[in-house]
Amino acid sequence: MSSALELRRALHSHPELSGAEHDTARLVADFMAPLRPDLTLTGLGGTSLAFAFGAANNGPTVLLRCELDAVPVTEAGASDLAGTGASAAHRCGHDGHMAIMAAVAESLAAARPSRGRVVLLFQSAEETGAGAQAVIADQRFAQLRPDWVFALHNLPGYPLGAVVLRSGTFSCASRGMVVEFAGRPAHAAQPETGLSPAAAMCQLIARFGALAAEFEGAGELAFATVVGARLGERAFGTAPALASVFATLRCETNETMARMVEHCAASALRLARDDGLGVTVAYQDIFDATRNAEPAVVCVGRVAAPLELIVAPAPFRWSEDFGHFTARWPGALFGIGAGTGSAALHDAGYEFPEELIAPAAALMLRIVADRLAGDAE
């Protein structure tokens, strides 16, 4: 068994949630230490790690990113997953992405780039959208300053090993919105003496539902999904005073996201004002759209062979916090097919196909060679 495959299996049996990837980081660090990287940074913006091979002063820096985190397991009876008592599982394939990077590291350690530098970033907390920003905000990230950034994600539903590429937006921007209305409680026998947020809550839910139609003219996908709502308590003697609505906003560009946010917040404020309610609006799980730079897309397309190349006709609706990197540096996020029969990402039956490790690592090395051969464009 290859050492990258062994690492993948060790990581798979130590799934950890976003921001708490301590054992994962240790396993990665232990794997990398004997490869003697030219630069090692641990505890970057939390639990992220970075390793560099080559020199920054004689050519461009190409950064490759993978993710450390597993996803929460929510279904009943799954708490003793694999007998480990874990409440997380590697159902997004990040264990496989790390194994691909490990295989890349082994090749780079055996043959360092003749010019330029490769940075391998093992980033924490991708699932919550917090990890990329925390890494970039860490002062030590200045030591890694990239000229190019690349990342891949395995994609169930596509032929095994196919490269899935797209110019422009690869994956959507998304943002969780939390609206809380505050009124005044009353005895349920005399609701007219209180101030119920029930009507405002229902109208806001309806407005989220109508958002797609309102933004149709923008020529891009833009919609909201109400993921939850809460009104009052199961107390039959009390009319409610509090209501919350949780919705995810999703669209293709950061510019449209800014307009959606403004539009939805204004709706919430207007509904509250009309009914005399207090209101707060907050946001979480904020993901930028991941926009690919054309020279990076051309590069991946050029070196994809012998793998099959598929051009995605539309942006993927899911979000990736790699958008925080492509917003700052030219680069690309692309997919690698996990097989047409694979379970969907995050599903209970999902398993990263280990056959992808070697061809995906070889692809990453071809991308690196292509980018290090020329000057930063």
Ligand SMILES: [Zn+2]
């Ligand atoms: Zn993922």
Ligand SMILES: [Zn+2]
């Ligand atoms: Zn995921």
